[in-house]
Amino acid sequence: MKEINIRKIGVILRPSTPELKESYYRLEKVFQKYNIEVLIDSISGGMIGIMGMEFDILCQNSDILVTLGGDGTLISTVRRSFKYDIPILGVYAGNLGFLADVQLDELDDFVEKLSIGNYRVDERAILEARFTQNANEIKRYAFNDIVITRHSVSNMIHVETLVDSKAFNTYHGDGVIVSTPTGSTAYNLSAGGPVLFPLTNVFALTPICPHSLTQRPVVLPGEFSIEMKTPMEKALVIIDGQDKHELDEGQSIHIKLASSKVRLIHKNEFNYFDVLKEKLGWGA
Known part of the structure; x- marks a missing residue:
């Protein structure tokens, strides 16, 4: 260096x-x-x-x-x-x-x-997220995590997830945490996710209070990209616990590790x- x-x-x-x-x-x-x-x-x-x-x-x-x-x-x-x-x-x-x-x-x-x-x-590594809001494309960065969670506490959320444009999983529960290695010791750890060495080029998907015990954390290589959407309800996107955005029903958020x-x-x-x-x- x-x-x-x-x-x-x-x-x-x-x-x-x-x-x-x-x-x-x-x-x-x-x-x-x-x-x-x-x-x-x-x-x-x-x-x-x-x-x-x-x-x-x-x-x-x-x-x-x-x-x-x-x-x-x-x-x-x-x-x-x-x-x-x-x-x-x-x-x-x-x-x-x-x-x-x-x-x-x-x-x-x-x-x-x-x-x-x-x-x-x-x-x-840092996460880069893209989504549309009021017809404008929004780009945000997350150093710890991006949380996709339910809009209403009374409802469970269904999060459809694609990896490199291929269907991967549908999470049923309180939501999903997408975590960097740096953020793996934050909310991700509390939700039962893995501790990742901070200099690795990977990210983790960790379900929050999943409806099924078969839903488990997954670690993905950094070159992968994911798309997440909630076809049945609105969702909240929370970035590093500091920024909050709303996703409409069926709207997608695209997440990957930034190139820098x-x-x-x-x-x-x-x-x-x-x-x-x-x-x-x-x-x-």
């Missing part, structure tokens, strides 16, 4: 958390110590009372993005910045996450390593299995 020449960073803070102001100034001081200019997006800046920069302009003027918060902040930033192909570093404020692995207290040491190229960049990857900056010693053991209590 080609080394990134880091002269400017763009900072995004966890929303609705003005108490991060002091943490932001600590972060800014660390990066400036290594002659790296610090920019901040306008929403984050407004939250802590400083002038910021509109997000798209921030992406165009930054060598990397730095999120300060948790995994949710990083996931939102990934989706918003994906078209700019810009690497992202997650600094966590609170508990260790699956994605943000640098804490504020160790930031000085890490930025020193960052300034001399002592870090690694992991490439992770998300680039996350990590410490060289970052070990995904150590995170799994700590977060899930494995081996306890």
Whole structure:
């Protein structure tokens, strides 16, 4: 992986958390110590009372993005910045996450390593979804998952699924989760889906509370594409738990892995299995 020449960073803070102001100034001081200019997006800046920069302009003027918060902040930033192909570093404020692995207290040491190229960049798959809304084609990206679920809590949903345009399965139940390897430890895991190593180029289909016990999670190769539709009722499409869209009866959503990857900056010693053991209590 080609080394990134880091002269400017763009900072995004966890929303609705003005108490991060002091943490932001600590972060800014660390990066400036290594002659790296610090920019901040306008929403984050407004939250802590400083002038910021509109997000798209921030992406165009930054060598990397730095999120300060948790995994949710990083996931939102990934989706918003994906078209700019810009690497992202997650600094966590609170508990260790699956994605943000640098804490504020160790930031000085890490930025020193960052300034001399002592870090690694992991490439992770992201889902691309296309569907039609009000006669317009909508494209959305999901770093964790896309959930197709029932529009009304009183009804079961029927989700017809095609793989590479060939009939595959019809899911009967509360819905289906389409998960990336990164998202496999989120809703997918709660629904009984498999844990996928985050750097693999695959995705999982996991039924939610299926009507039949024969319905089981399936892992598909990344080169496959799927089409999902609900011929008998409306459906909700929920992207990364953050965006919600409505599908009409019989309307399709097309999902595949995007041709480009998300680039996350990590410490060289970052070990995904150590995170799994700590977060899930494995081996306890």
